[in-house]
Amino acid sequence: MEPGASANREPLPLTSAPTRGSKMAASGVLGTLTYALALLLWCQGASCFYVPGVAPINFHKNAVVEIKAVKLTSSRTQLPYEYYSLPFCQPKEITYKAENLGEVLRGDRIVNTPFQVFMTIEKKCEVLCNSLKEPLVLDKEKSKLIAERIQEDYYVHLIADNLPVATRLEFYLNREEDKSKDKDIQFEHGYRLGFMDNNKYYLHNHLSFILYYHREDVEENQEPNYRVVRFEVIPQSIKLADLKADENGVCTLPEAASSAPQEMDPTKENKLLFTYSVRWEESDIKWASRWDTYLTMSDVQIHWFSIINSVVVVFFLSGILSMIIIRTLRKDIANYNKEDDIEDTMEESGWKLVHGDVFRPPQYPMILSSLLGSGIQLFCMILIVIFVAMLGMLSPSSRGALMTTACFLFMFMGVFGGFSAGRLYRTLKGHRWKKGAFCTAMLYPGVVFGICFILNCFIWGKHSSGAVPFPTMVALLCMWFGISLPLVYLGYYFGFRKQPYDNPVRTNQIPRQIPEQRWYMNRFVGILMAGILPFGAMFIELFFIFSAIWENQFYYLFGFLFLVFIILVVSCSQISIVMVYFQLCAEDYRWWWRTFLVSGGSAFYVLIYAVFYFVNKLDIVEFIPSLLYFGYTALMVLSFWLLTGTIGFYAAYMFVRKIYAAVKID
Known part of the structure; x- marks a missing residue:
C-alpha cells in the first residue's frame, strides 16, 4: 500500500487527502465531527514540509538515473x-x-x-x-x-x-x-x-x-x-x-x-x-x-460527496439514538428516585431490579480481559498510525513505512493492553495474574501468527516473493517474545496492582432468576442489529482499503480514514449503550460477554462485504489465491471484531456504572 540508498529519500508532505467539510450544527457528538473536519482542512491548507534527513535528489545533465x-x-x-x-x-x-x-x-x-x-x-x-x-x-x-x-x-x-x-x-x-x-x-x-x-x-x-x-x-x-x-x-x-x-x-x-x-x-x-x-x-x-x-490512479467511482453524506447521516442517526436513550434514562432515574413511590417502583420491571447482579463477574473472566487487552492494543496502534499517516509521514512515497510502523507500534502498545487487561481482570475477581498476562500476550497474536504461518507455507510452495523469509520470521518472533511479551507482563503487573474499578452497587450472593427473553433479544439478532450502524459509517472506505490490498492500488485517503475512525468509535459506543440498556431493561444482567460480542457485530458485515468483493471485483479462481484471500480476510475480520467489541464494551461499562450510580439503592 506504500511504495529506500538515495532513492528512498522522499518528502513527507503534510497534506493527506483532499477533504471538504460543511458546517454542522449540533453539540456533543457533532462537535467531534466539526473538530475533525477543521483539523483535516488545516492539513489541506498547510504548506508542505520535509522531515529532517529526507530531501529530494538533484540530478545534473548526463547523471545516471537508476x-x-x-x-x-x-x-x-x-x-x-x-x-x-x-x-x-x-x-x-x-x-x-x-x-x-x-x-x-x-x-x-x-x-x-x-x-x-x-x-x-x-x-x-x-x-x-x-x-x-x-x-x-x-x-x-x-x-x-x-x-x-x-x-x-x-x-x-x-x-x-x-x-x-x-x-x-x-x-x-x-x-x-x-x-x-x-x-x-x-x-x-x-x-x-x-x-x-x-x-x-x-x-x-x-x-x-x-x-x-x-x-x-x-x-x-x-x-x-x-x-x-x-x-x-x-x-x-x-x-x-x-x-x-x-x-x-x-x-x-x-x-x-x-x-x-x-x-x-x-x-x-x-x-x-x-x-x-x-x-x-x-x-x-x-x-x-x-x-x-x-x-x-484508481477508478474512484464514489465521490467525496457520498462520503460526507454518509458521515452526516450516521452522525444524525447517532444523535437521535442518544436523545432517545437520554430522555428515557432521565425519566427512569426520576421515577426510581421518588421516595414516596418506592414500593410501586420495586414492583415494576426494569434495569434497577438487577442492580444486585449487574456487576456479577462473568464466565471465563481471564479470556474476556485478555481479548479486551488485545483490543486496547489494537485501538492504540490504529489510532496512532492513522493520525501520523494523516499528517503525511506514512504516505505511499515512504515504501513499506506504514506496515513497519504498524508492526512496531503493536508491539510497544502491549504495555497499555496489559495494563487495561490486568485492571479489568482484578475487577472481575481474578487472582492468577501471571496466567492472565500470558493469555493476553499470546491469545490474539498467537492466532494471527498461526494463520499467517500456515498461509506462508502455501506461498513458500509457490516460490513467491510474498513468502516471509525465515530470518524475517525469526525477527518477528524475537519482537513478539522480546518486546511485546515483556511489555504486556509489565503493564499487567501494574494494572493488577492498581485499585480495581469502583462499582457503584454491591453484588448479591444468590443470582437473580432471569425471565424468558423475547425473540429480538436473541444474541445473533443483537449482533445483526448492532452491526448495521458502525458498518454504514465505514463501508465506503472499505472499497478503497480492499482495492489497495487486493488490487495493488495505493491507499492515500488517511484524512478521511481518520474521520471515519472517529465516527466508528462514536457509533460503536452509542449502539453498544443502546443494546445494553435494552438488555438490562429485560432483566438480563449477563451483559459482559454479550456486549463484547454484539458490539463487534459490524465485523459480520465486513465479512459479508469481503465475500461480495471477492465474487464481484476479483477474478480469482485458483485454490491458493482464494485461500490467501479468505485467510487474510479472516484475520482482518477478527481484528475488526476485537477493535469494535472493545470500544463497545468500555462504552457500555462506563454507561452501566454511571446509571447505577445515579439511582438510590436501598
Whole structure:
C-alpha cells in the first residue's frame, strides 16, 4: 500500500487527502465531527514540509538515473514474484536493496536492472542484452513460464528515483450534446507483462520510457539541477524479425502498422530481443507534488460527496439514538428516585431490579480481559498510525513505512493492553495474574501468527516473493517474545496492582432468576442489529482499503480514514449503550460477554462485504489465491471484531456504572 540508498529519500508532505467539510450544527457528538473536519482542512491548507534527513535528489545533465525493479504482481493470483523469476535481461552484478520490514512483508524485492538512463539524454531504441546476430533464446520451460504469467495477467513494477512506473490509458468519451470527444486519462500501476489474442501469448519486449523532469532555479554560472517528477512507460510487443539492430546495440523500430507482435509459444523455443527507448520531457510539476498523479490512479467511482453524506447521516442517526436513550434514562432515574413511590417502583420491571447482579463477574473472566487487552492494543496502534499517516509521514512515497510502523507500534502498545487487561481482570475477581498476562500476550497474536504461518507455507510452495523469509520470521518472533511479551507482563503487573474499578452497587450472593427473553433479544439478532450502524459509517472506505490490498492500488485517503475512525468509535459506543440498556431493561444482567460480542457485530458485515468483493471485483479462481484471500480476510475480520467489541464494551461499562450510580439503592 506504500511504495529506500538515495532513492528512498522522499518528502513527507503534510497534506493527506483532499477533504471538504460543511458546517454542522449540533453539540456533543457533532462537535467531534466539526473538530475533525477543521483539523483535516488545516492539513489541506498547510504548506508542505520535509522531515529532517529526507530531501529530494538533484540530478545534473548526463547523471545516471537508476531504473530498479520491484516485483511482479497479479490481482488474479495475489502471489507476487521477484523480477528475475522470469528470464529478463540481467546486469553483470545483481544487487538487491536492503529493505525494511514492511517491504519484505509486502513481497517487494528491489533489484537493479541493466537499463541505462541518463538525465535529459534520449534514446530512440537500444537493445538491452544480446544482439540481433545472437538473440536471446528461451527454452521450452522458460517460454511456458512466461506464457503462464501472461495468462495470469501479471504486471511488472519498476521505479526511477523511487517513483513507480505507470502506464497511461486514454479513453475518448462522446458527448451527444456537442458531438465532441473528451479524453479521459487514467493510469495503471506498472505495465502488463504481455497480452493474449486468439489463445496466443504475446510478450511486451520493448519499453518506451517517458520521464518528466522539473528544472530547479539555481544561481548564475551554476549547472542546472533536474528532479524526476513522473515515470511513464509504453509497453510494446515487436517481433524479432521486424527489429533492425547494428553491432553497437542501436535498433530501429518498425512502424506500428507494419510490425507484428512477439509471440511466446509455450510448446517450443522462442527467440527474441528486449529493447527500450527513453524520452525526456520538461514538466511544471514541482517535486513536492510529483505523487499527485499516482494517488489518483484508481477508478474512484464514489465521490467525496457520498462520503460526507454518509458521515452526516450516521452522525444524525447517532444523535437521535442518544436523545432517545437520554430522555428515557432521565425519566427512569426520576421515577426510581421518588421516595414516596418506592414500593410501586420495586414492583415494576426494569434495569434497577438487577442492580444486585449487574456487576456479577462473568464466565471465563481471564479470556474476556485478555481479548479486551488485545483490543486496547489494537485501538492504540490504529489510532496512532492513522493520525501520523494523516499528517503525511506514512504516505505511499515512504515504501513499506506504514506496515513497519504498524508492526512496531503493536508491539510497544502491549504495555497499555496489559495494563487495561490486568485492571479489568482484578475487577472481575481474578487472582492468577501471571496466567492472565500470558493469555493476553499470546491469545490474539498467537492466532494471527498461526494463520499467517500456515498461509506462508502455501506461498513458500509457490516460490513467491510474498513468502516471509525465515530470518524475517525469526525477527518477528524475537519482537513478539522480546518486546511485546515483556511489555504486556509489565503493564499487567501494574494494572493488577492498581485499585480495581469502583462499582457503584454491591453484588448479591444468590443470582437473580432471569425471565424468558423475547425473540429480538436473541444474541445473533443483537449482533445483526448492532452491526448495521458502525458498518454504514465505514463501508465506503472499505472499497478503497480492499482495492489497495487486493488490487495493488495505493491507499492515500488517511484524512478521511481518520474521520471515519472517529465516527466508528462514536457509533460503536452509542449502539453498544443502546443494546445494553435494552438488555438490562429485560432483566438480563449477563451483559459482559454479550456486549463484547454484539458490539463487534459490524465485523459480520465486513465479512459479508469481503465475500461480495471477492465474487464481484476479483477474478480469482485458483485454490491458493482464494485461500490467501479468505485467510487474510479472516484475520482482518477478527481484528475488526476485537477493535469494535472493545470500544463497545468500555462504552457500555462506563454507561452501566454511571446509571447505577445515579439511582438510590436501598
